[in-house]
Amino acid sequence: xxxxxxxxxxxxxxxxxxxxxxxxxxxxxxxxxxxxxxxxxxxxxxxxxxxxxxxxxxxxxxxxxxxxxxxxxxxxxxxxxxxxxxxxxxxxxxxxxxxxxxxxxxxxxxxxxxxxxxxxxxxxxxxxxxxxxxxxxxxxxxxxxxxxxxxxxxxxxxxxxxxxxxxxxxxxxxxxxxxxxxxxxxxxxxxxxxxxxxxxxxxxxxxxxxxxxxxxxxxxxxxxxxxxxxxxxxxxxxxxxxxxxxxxxxxxxxxxxxxxxxxxxxxxxxxxxxxxxxxxxxxxxxxxxxxxxxxxxxxxxxxxxxxxxxxxxxxxxxxxxxxxxxxxxxxxxxxxxxxxxxxxxxxxxxxxxxxxx
Numbered sequence: 001x002x003x004x005x006x007x008x009x010x011x012x013x014x015x016x017x018x019x020x021x022x023x024x025x026x027x028x029x030x031x032x033x034x035x036x037x038x039x040x041x042x043x044x045x046x047x048x049x050x051x052x053x054x055x056x057x058x059x060x061x062x063x064x065x066x067x068x069x070x071x072x073x074x075x076x077x078x079x080x081x082x083x084x085x086x087x088x089x090x091x092x093x094x095x096x097x098x099x100x101x102x103x104x105x106x107x108x109x110x111x112x113x114x115x116x117x118x119x120x121x122x123x124x125x126x127x128x129x130x131x132x133x134x135x136x137x138x139x140x141x142x143x144x145x146x147x148x149x150x151x152x153x154x155x156x157x158x159x160x161x162x163x164x165x166x167x168x169x170x171x172x173x174x175x176x177x178x179x180x181x182x183x184x185x186x187x188x189x190x191x192x193x194x195x196x197x198x199x200x201x202x203x204x205x206x207x208x209x210x211x212x213x214x215x216x217x218x219x220x221x222x223x224x225x226x227x228x229x230x231x232x233x234x235x236x237x238x239x240x241x242x243x244x245x246x247x248x249x250x251x252x253x254x255x256x257x258x259x260x261x262x263x264x265x266x267x268x269x270x271x272x273x274x275x276x277x278x279x280x281x282x283x284x285x286x287x288x289x290x291x292x293x294x295x296x297x298x299x300x301x302x303x304x305x306x307x308x309x310x311x312x313x314x315x316x317x318x319x320x321x322x323x324x325x326x327x328x329x330x331x332x333x334x335x336x337x338x339x340x341x342x343x344x345x346x347x348x349x350x351x352x353x354x355x356x357x
Contacts, residue, residue: 004056007056021037023087027049028048029048031045031048058098077185085104089167109148112148125156128229129228131266133232133242140284143233153205155177164206166191180203205229210234213249214254264296269288272286287311287320330354
């Protein structure tokens with residue numbers, strides 16, 4: 001057992017030292033890091049056998065988590081390594097064997113500037129109420145961007161911030177604000193039970209780690225409607241797709257009410273992609289939709305597909321399309337055209353934007 005703990009320690013140190021975002025443990029492969037979006041096998045490590053993979057993963061789990069893992073064949077948890085690094089972990093079964101994906105969570109919460117995020121995000125930290133969504137694929141910095149905004153609120157406002165997370169990712173140090181971080185499984189039995197009671201805890205700001213279904217979406221919108229500032233994330237590709245996903249997650253007979261509610265509470269949707277930077281590392285390209293009267297009307301009239309045009313033609317209001325953001329990065333020689341095309345939802349439009357310049 002001690003040998004496996006020493007091996008795990010070496011793997012976690014390698015993850016942090018090589019500035020990797022993730023560590024993957026899977027039977028039949030060497031432990032593998034994701035560095036700047038690319039998977040890199042640790043050649044000095046042996047190929048994992050079923051016994052070693054299971055021992056490494058079990059050494060991270062509490063007895064209760066082991067019980068959940070054996071029952072559900074997967075478990076989400078946070079794992080702290082000697083107070084030096086913190087990981088968000090998903091342990092799971094594949095082909096009958098134990099496997100795990102570990103996401104390294106930086107110990108310091110970086111600011112909006114340090115993350116190369118647009119200054120517009122400072123405005124979200126000044127809001128008193130409304131619904132703000134950060135969307136994009138897994139591993140593209142949604143939680144990191146949200147943490148930067150929440151930490152700015154923590155340092156500038158005497159507010160009560162409540163988060164419901166599964167598991168807790170970034171650990172906040174309370175400053176002007178009070179921050180109550182509730183973890184599913186430890187502080188609250190289920191995601192839904194945590195959401196049900198959240199408005200009784202006198203919050204000013206609410207952060208829901210991920211909206212998983214109509215219940216969490218409905219709770220988020222109700223909290224925003226009753227005068228709170230609500231942040232959350234969704235795994236969607238664009239602002240317009242996010243609006244459609246929210247509406248479609250409800251039964252047809254409820255959609256009219258949901259559309260009305262969403263049109264009144266939604267403040268902004270930010271969509272993030274992390275692109276490989278020519279100088280090394282990754283840099284965000286972002287779509288920012290600020291919900292103005294034109295977009296509110298399009299939501300109410302169920303013409304969500306037209307919101308992309310409003311975003312493209314509203315630069316003066318702080319909006320930007322993902323393609324325009326990528327085009328700016330290409331012009332500034334931050335990213336290559338090839339990589340931008342890989343991440344663009346409409347590469348032909350991206351080429352047209354660059355030709356116009």
